[in-house]
Amino acid sequence: MKNLNSYIINQEKLKFLIFFFFLQGCTVIRSQIDYPLQFDKNDFHRDQTHISTVLESLGPPAKMSALGNGVVFLYEYTLITERQLGVTVRHGLLSLLKFSHANATADRKTLLLLFDEKGILTSYAFQDLTEKVGSGVEGSFVYSVASLVDTSNLEEEPAVFQWGTSLFKSLPETLNVHHSLDSGQNGLELKGTTKNVGQHSLEMRSIGQ
Amino acid sequence: MLRMRYIAVFIFLSSMIFFGCFQATEEKGVLNQWRDNALPPIEKGKTTETQILELLGPPSQVMNLGDQVIFYYMMEKTEGKGGYLLIYNWNNKKIIYDRAIFFFDKNRILKDYALSKESIEYEKSQ
Numbered sequence: 001m002k003n004l005n006s007y008i009i010n011q012e013k014l015k016f017l018i019f020f021f022f023l024q025g026c027t028v029i030r031s032q033i034d035y036p037l038q039f040d041k042n043d044f045h046r047d048q049t050h051i052s053t054v055l056e057s058l059g060p061p062a063k064m065s066a067l068g069n070g071v072v073f074l075y076e077y078t079l080i081t082e083r084q085l086g087v088t089v090r091h092g093l094l095s096l097l098k099f100s101h102a103n104a105t106a107d108r109k110t111l112l113l114l115f116d117e118k119g120i121l122t123s124y125a126f127q128d129l130t131e132k133v134g135s136g137v138e139g140s141f142v143y144s145v146a147s148l149v150d151t152s153n154l155e156e157e158p159a160v161f162q163w164g165t166s167l168f169k170s171l172p173e174t175l176n177v178h179h180s181l182d183s184g185q186n187g188l189e190l191k192g193t194t195k196n197v198g199q200h201s202l203e204m205r206s207i208g209q
Numbered sequence: 210m211l212r213m214r215y216i217a218v219f220i221f222l223s224s225m226i227f228f229g230c231f232q233a234t235e236e237k238g239v240l241n242q243w244r245d246n247a248l249p250p251i252e253k254g255k256t257t258e259t260q261i262l263e264l265l266g267p268p269s270q271v272m273n274l275g276d277q278v279i280f281y282y283m284m285e286k287t288e289g290k291g292g293y294l295l296i297y298n299w300n301n302k303k304i305i306y307d308r309a310i311f312f313f314d315k316n317r318i319l320k321d322y323a324l325s326k327e328s329i330e331y332e333k334s335q
Contacts, residue, residue: 010213013213024295024296025295025296025297025298026297026298027297027298027299027300028298028300029299029300029301029302030299030300030301030302031301031302031303032301032302032303032304033304034304034305034306034327035305035306035326035327038326052321055310055321055322055323056323058326059308059323059324059325059326059327060281060309060310060323060324060325061310062306064272064279064281064310065272066272066273066274069275071274117275145293145298145300157237158283158285160270160281160283161237161238161285184270184272184281185272185273
């Protein structure tokens with residue numbers, strides 16, 4: 001009986017060592033953009049709440065735009081977490097290669113508020129969700145650490161930081177600039193919205209851009 | 210049994226030897242002078258558009274809303290931290306925004322304003 005117990009314990013230890021022997025370069029990559037929204041729907045009432053109350057409660061929005069005679073505010077919080085599992089084969093030159101599998105999720109809190117010309121809240125929408133952003137597989141040199149999931153569409157920097165580069169946009173994009181959703185005059189869009197629909201489709205970007 | 214222990218110690222030490230870490234910060238946008246405690250008080254119904262421009266400088270964005278004008282100031286700070294071991298790596302990035310928004314009426318008098326709840330420490334420029 002004692003021998004059997006000792007055998008089982010040794011087997012467990014062996015599994016543990018094998019596990020650590022094959023695992024290599026497991027990685028967690030996190031990106032937090034903006035601060036988590038403290039939204040309480042009891043603080044906001046349609047056709048009653050004034051824009052000043054919202055500003056006092058939540059501060060300036062991440063994005064805003066004129067909308068008819070009114071205005072629209074957008075608050076966004078994003079936390080992207082990418083988890084990679086890396087394994088290697090410890091045999092000759094193969095030990096210099098790492099094979100990784102990655103999965104990424106995004107925790108998003110989004111609040112959209114629409115006000116009329118008097119600054120009264122006409123409607124709002126709040127969304128708090130965790131969504132899968134994508135996954136990826138790679139084979140690489142053992143010491144490389146890189147993101148395998150493209151989450152750049154959720155990490156776009158604010159349009160105000162793109163003044164210079166906006167001069168080098170392609171012609172269809174430049175011609176569409178008067179209808180841009182980043183100008184604050186033509187409405188706005190959520191992070192991660194595909195560029196192949198709506199207003200941006202006029203810019204004839206290739207898929208993936 | 211002893212051999213197993215040596216292997217375990219070897220793996221642990223290897224992961225310590227192949228160690229790297231980093232910390233980086235990056236700032237973008239306008240200087241967040243609205244966090245300066247020495248700033249004169251900003252008052253709704255009194256402060257003018259010109260005074261805000263004199264105090265805070267050019268805004269990140271100027272918007273037109275009917276007969277109102279909006280000044281939108283923004284500073285972005287990116288903090289990055291990471292550690293690289295043989296077995297496990299991590300990389301954390303946090304982007305903080307410090308914002309200020311000012312609404313002026315048709316007479317260019319401050320109608321409303323707000324500062325973001327999250328702030329970046331103000332460092333006076335040299």
